[in-house]
Amino acid sequence: MNRLSRCLAVAAVGLSLSGCNFWLAGHSEDLGLIIHGQGQIEGETSTFTLGVDGTDITCKGTTVIVHKTGNIIGDRGRAEFSCSDGRKGTGELVVTSLEGGTGSGTDECGNTIQLVWNIHEAKVKRLLESYRQTATARKVSFADKCEAAGDAPPHRDPLI
Numbered sequence: 001m002n003r004l005s006r007c008l009a010v011a012a013v014g015l016s017l018s019g020c021n022f023w024l025a026g027h028s029e030d031l032g033l034i035i036h037g038q039g040q041i042e043g044e045t046s047t048f049t050l051g052v053d054g055t056d057i058t059c060k061g062t063t064v065i066v067h068k069t070g071n072i073i074g075d076r077g078r079a080e081f082s083c084s085d086g087r088k089g090t091g092e093l094v095v096t097s098l099e100g101g102t103g104s105g106t107d108e109c110g111n112t113i114q115l116v117w118n119i120h121e122a123k124v125k126r127l128l129e130s131y132r133q134t135a136t137a138r139k140v141s142f143a144d145k146c147e148a149a150g151d152a153p154p155h156r157d158p159l160i
Contacts, residue, residue, distance in 0.1 A: 020040065020041040020042075020119070021038060021039070021040055021041075021119065021121075022038070022039050022040070022041060022046070022048075022100065022117050022118060022119050023036075023037070023038050023039075023117065023118060023119075023120075023121045023124035023125070024036070024037050024038070024039065024048065024050065024115050024116065024117040024118075024124060025037075025115065025116060025124050025125075025127050025128035025131065026103075026105075026113040026114055026115025026116065026131075027113065027114065027115075027131045027135070028111060028112060028113055028114075028143070029112070029114070030140060030143060031131060031134060031135040031138065031140045032135075032140055032141065032142060032143025032144070033052060033053075033111055033113060033142070033143060033144060034052070034053040034054075034128070034131050034132060034135060035050050035051065035052055035053070035113055035115065036050060036051055036053070036124075036128050037049050037050025037051060037059075038050075039063075039117070044064060044065040045062060045063060045064045045065075046062065046063045047060070047061070047062050048060070048061055048062075048063070048079075048081075050081075052144075053132070053142075054142045055142075055144075056084070057083055057084055057085050058083065058084045059081045059082065059083040059084070059087075059089075060081060060082065060083075061079055061080055061081025061082070061091075062079065062080060062081075063077045063078065063079040063091075063093060064077060064078055065077045066078045072095055072098065073095055073096065073097065073098065074094065074095065075094070075095045076092065076093065076094050076095075077092070077093045077094075077095075077103075078090070078091070078092060078093075079091035079092070079093060079103065079105060081105070083107070085146065087107045087108050087109060087146055088107065088108055089105055089106055089107035089108060089111075090105065090106065091103055091104055091105025091106070091113075091115075092104060092105075093117070099118050099119050099120060099123075100116065100117045100118030100119060100120075100123075101116075101117055101118075102114070102115065102116055102117075103115050103116075103117065107145075107146065108146075109144070109145040109146035110145045111144060111145045111146065
């Protein structure tokens with residue numbers, strides 16, 4: 001049984017089987033934030049780790065199916081994640097094919113990401129590269145609402 005068939009069988013019967021990996025890539029509307037990562041499906045739940053381009057921030061999270069349609073495509077899930085810099089967030093996903101789906105997530109600072117996930121790493125890597133190329137062509141710079149541009153600089157005067 002090939003890998004795709006195993007993953008589909010797992011999703012269809014809701015049993016747990018290790019080794020059903022997926023990859024994800026996404027971006028904010030203005031492409032100021034680009035994310036990428038990998039996860040593992042375990043029945044009706046999954047775990048994932050993602051990174052944010054241009055930073056050392058890593059986020060870890062879980063998903064769970066919250067609405068089943070009866071034929072996998074159209075199933076909806078909920079995600080929760082926390083990051084190495086302390087931020088947390090939630091997201092939603094929908095299965096759009098037998099290989100993956102789409103989703104969106106928002107962190108506590110208001111950063112919203114649209115993403116794609118798929119069990120074929122090459123498909124996701126091509127999308128990730130296209131996001132990066134588009135951001136470069138548009139000359140978009142890193143934009144994270146958790147790092148507000150108007151914050152006061154740290155005090156360096158020992159008398160304050």
